[in-house]
Amino acid sequence: MLPWFSDGRFPLYLAPMAGVTDVVFRQICKELGADVMVTEFVSAEGILQRDDRTRKYTEFNDGQRPVGVQLFGADGVRMGEAAKKIIDWKRPDFIDINFGCPVNKVVARNGGSSLLRDCPLLTSVATGVAKAVGDQVPVTAKIRIGWDEQTVNAVEVSKILVDCGMQAIAVHGRTRAQGYTGEACWNTIDAVARAITVPVIGNGDIANGEDVARRKRETAVSGVMIGRAAMQNPWVFLQAKHYIATGEILPPVPxxxxxxxxxxxxxxxxxxxxxxxxxxxxxxxxxxxxxxxxxxxxxxxxxxxxxxxxxxxxxxxxxxxxxxxxxxxxxx
The missing domain is CATH 1.10.1200 (Non-ribosomal Peptide Synthetase Peptidyl Carrier Protein; Chain A)
Known part of the structure; x- marks a missing residue:
C-alpha cells in the first residue's frame, strides 16, 4: 500500500492540471493542506528527446512530497523508458499514467482518454511502464469513467489496470465526451472503489469540506482529488480538513x-x-x-x-x- 493511505488516512490530492499545477502552485497548495501532489502531465516523447521545456514540468522540491510525475503517451515501451529517465533525474514518489485527459491535441496523439476506447493498447501502456519501473517507485493511473455515456467502462478498465500493476487509481467521474460539463458520476466512482483492491481516489465536483466529508462517508474511495476548486480557492484543503475534524465550516478567507x-x-x-x-x-x-x-x-x-x-x-x-x-x- 502507498504509505499516504496507511493508518486510516484519507489523503487530499491536488489534481494535475495543465498550465496550473506548476511547481509554485503545488508549493502553495502543499502549505495549505494538500497531502499528495501530481505534476502537470508531460509527454513521454518529450522526455525521451530531452526537451528542456518538457523536462521542466517534472520539477518539484522535496517539501512537496509525496509527489508523482504524470506521463502520457501511447507506446508502452517508450513510456517505460521515459519513466525510468524521470526516476533517474529526480526520484518522484510515484509515476502516474494519464488515461483521462480529454483535450483534443492529446487524444489525437492516441493519448489520455483515447485509450479508454482501446483496452489492449491501454494494457500495453500500463504494463510497459510497470515493468520498466519495477520496484523503484509505485505506478498509478488516472482515468475517466468512459469515452462517452454509451461506453462507461471504468470498472472494467480499473480491473485491467490493477492486473497490470497499478497501485492506485484516480477516477474522474465524467466521460471524455462531457469534458468538464455536467455532473460527475460518483456512483460509478464508488463502483470502481468496491470492485478493486487498490486505493481509489475520487475526482469531480469537490468544492469544499462538506463535499469531501460526503464522499468519504457515502463511497468506498480512499481519498479525493481536488482540481478546479483549488484554482480559485487553494484554501479548500485546509477548509476540508477542518470540516472533517470538527464539523465546522471555516469563514470565508478575507x-x-x-x-x-x-x-x-x-x-x-x-x-x-x-x-x-x-x-x-x-x-x-x-x-x-x-x-x-x-x-x-x-x-x-x-x-x-x-x-x-x-x-x-x-x-x-x-x-x-x-x-x-x-x-x-x-x-x-
Whole structure:
C-alpha cells in the first residue's frame, strides 16, 4: 500500500492540471493542506528527446512530497523508458499514467482518454511502464469513467489496470465526451472503489469540506482529488480538513488575505521565470489571476484590468483597488 493511505488516512490530492499545477502552485497548495501532489502531465516523447521545456514540468522540491510525475503517451515501451529517465533525474514518489485527459491535441496523439476506447493498447501502456519501473517507485493511473455515456467502462478498465500493476487509481467521474460539463458520476466512482483492491481516489465536483466529508462517508474511495476548486480557492484543503475534524465550516478567507497569496504567487513565478521576463510571465498569469479573483468585489472591473497586466506592480495596484472595493462594501 502507498504509505499516504496507511493508518486510516484519507489523503487530499491536488489534481494535475495543465498550465496550473506548476511547481509554485503545488508549493502553495502543499502549505495549505494538500497531502499528495501530481505534476502537470508531460509527454513521454518529450522526455525521451530531452526537451528542456518538457523536462521542466517534472520539477518539484522535496517539501512537496509525496509527489508523482504524470506521463502520457501511447507506446508502452517508450513510456517505460521515459519513466525510468524521470526516476533517474529526480526520484518522484510515484509515476502516474494519464488515461483521462480529454483535450483534443492529446487524444489525437492516441493519448489520455483515447485509450479508454482501446483496452489492449491501454494494457500495453500500463504494463510497459510497470515493468520498466519495477520496484523503484509505485505506478498509478488516472482515468475517466468512459469515452462517452454509451461506453462507461471504468470498472472494467480499473480491473485491467490493477492486473497490470497499478497501485492506485484516480477516477474522474465524467466521460471524455462531457469534458468538464455536467455532473460527475460518483456512483460509478464508488463502483470502481468496491470492485478493486487498490486505493481509489475520487475526482469531480469537490468544492469544499462538506463535499469531501460526503464522499468519504457515502463511497468506498480512499481519498479525493481536488482540481478546479483549488484554482480559485487553494484554501479548500485546509477548509476540508477542518470540516472533517470538527464539523465546522471555516469563514470565508478575507479578500486581503486572498490578495496577499495572489501577490506572493506572482512574485514567486516571476522570480522563477525564464530570463526574468516579467512581462511574459505576467501575461501567462492572467488566466490564473482570473480564477483567483472569481467572486471578488468589483469582479467586472477586475477582469478588464487583469487582461492588461504586465508587471507585478500592476497586480499590486489591482489588489489595492479590489481591497478598497471590499472595504466599501461593493458587491457584484
Amino acid at each position: 479578500v486581503e488575505e486572498r490578495w496577499k497569496l495572489v501577490l506572493r504567487h506572482c512574485r514567486l513565478v516571476v522570480e522563477g521565470g525564464k530570463n526574468g521576463d516579467e512581462r511574459q510571465t505576467l501575461i501567462g498569469m492572467r488566466s490564473r489571476l482570473m480564477a483567483y479573483c472569481k467572486g471578488f468585489p468589483g469582479a467586472k472591473d477586475l477582469r478588464q484590468r487583469i487582461c492588461q497586466v504586465t508587471t507585478v506592480s500592476e497586480v499590486e495596484a489591482l489588489a489595492e483597488f479590489s481591497i478598497a472595493q471590499a472595504l466599501a462594501g461593493h458587491e457584484e
